Amino acid sequence: MSIEIHDLEHTYNAGSAFSHAALKGVNLSIPEEKITAIIGQTGSGKSTLVQHLNGLLLPTAGSLEVCGFHIQPLLKIKDIKKLRKEVGLVFQFPEYQLFEETIEKDIAFGPKNFGATEEQASDLVHKILPIVGLDESYLDRSPFELSGGQKRRIAIAGILVLNPKVLVLDEPTAGLDPQGAKEMMTLFMNLNRKENKTVLLVTHDMEHVMRYCDHVIVMDQGNVLHEADVNDFFQNPDWLIQVGINPPSIIRLKLKLIENGFQIPDSILDEESLLKCIKGQVKICE
Template sequence: MSIEFKKLSHTYNEKSPFPYVALQDINLEIKEGGFTAIIGETGSGKSTLVQHLNALLVPTSGEVIVGDYVLSASKKAKELKKLRKRVGLVFQFPEYQLFEETIEKDIAFGPKNFGMDEEQAKIKAREMLKLVGLDESYLERSPFDLSGGQKRRIAIAGILAFDPEVLVLDEPTAGLDPQGAKEMMNLFLKLQKDYNKTIIMVTHDMEHVLRYCEDVVILSKGKLVKTCDVISFFKDEALLKELKVTPPKVIQFKRALRDVGIIVDEDNYDLSKLALQIKEVISHE
């Protein structure tokens, strides 16, 4: 399902004495079936941008096109249920998504809302709970009694339960320990590779961008700075410096090697393969 932003702008409190321009004239296409990272400093407009994808926000001007659905400033949004079935958004703060008495009810809410009967929705809740790494003992617990990381897993399970074509993730690993974050990122990658989901991820984690993503969208002060593939982005040292982006550790390591005269394969970002290359370079000196 294609996704395109055409001259999208969004102003908060537009008719108040204190308007705030969050996005300005964004022209952007998101690759269908791809894994795209959206990055930028705090306040750059990342969350505002992705909330247009299922009409939580509507354009002040311009258009958002999701498949055959057009969201524009000039037309009132209609058939939102149809759009939100296709685009699932996991909020940055899971508390914004959790509201039911039990975890089972919370995860089952989406499928029931989109027409699944109650028994099927309960089965789906169990499946999704397992998928995000939690067992059935959580089903009858309150989602508000969980840790931050567990709440995030439940919020993700609730979105996955209604099987959207596009999965939008706003800082999806915040609050998770390193192992939990790795498990979640591998799950998102599996959804993209094996089930052809389009994954769009807002993140500050450059390690995840390098390891999992294919393309990068860079925002700054509400404007689109650049779109490119991940490798091209991390090779652009001037841009990284301008954006004050700290590159992933493997790239820092390769730069340190370069500074002492050890040149390795420019396109190799695998530490084990780098170790073999370093050994080979040193053995020939």
């Protein structure tokens, strides 16, 4: 089931001198079992939007249909815990949410909060560790002894252990080195491809959008500015630059080549195809 959003509005501090309309009549149909990127400038409404998906924020106006739940203004969501089990929200720098004395206790906290016994929670913890690329040697360690990337894996394991249908990630690679970011994005791609998770990714990284995502939503000042399949999205680089989006490196290289006289179709978006294209246009001097 896709996520359906109808005329969604959210105003912070409504009725006060500090009132701010963060979302203004947003309409979206987010496809299931795909990786959808939500992008836009700081303050465009990205994080506000995704916080509605598991009831952290309620609409000022409009409504949402998420995993069989109907969310609307001033309506207390029945079984809010169940909704938050179905929609796992991973905040930027999720490692700051770690608090238990051992990794096993930290990951087991969620299942036990949902009624799992000690034994059931322990079984779930042991099953989830390999999925995030860690082994059982970590279980008795303190989460505060780990590297930044390892902490993030533990925090994400604490969400995945609940087996959500939808995984919402707010800038999940922020602060990671290139290798750590690549490993994290590969993890999310595998969860989508192998576990059929619907993944929503709030990000500023266009390289990640091009490489890992299927669908793109562009937010601007609380509105949906654009929505497209990822391949269609990157075929108009002039528009991307115009709205303040820095295109991926392959797109920037294409633009430079075109400036220097090469004929390159819009549909070429990968290195191998680009290399084949320019090889046929290069004259070799003997």
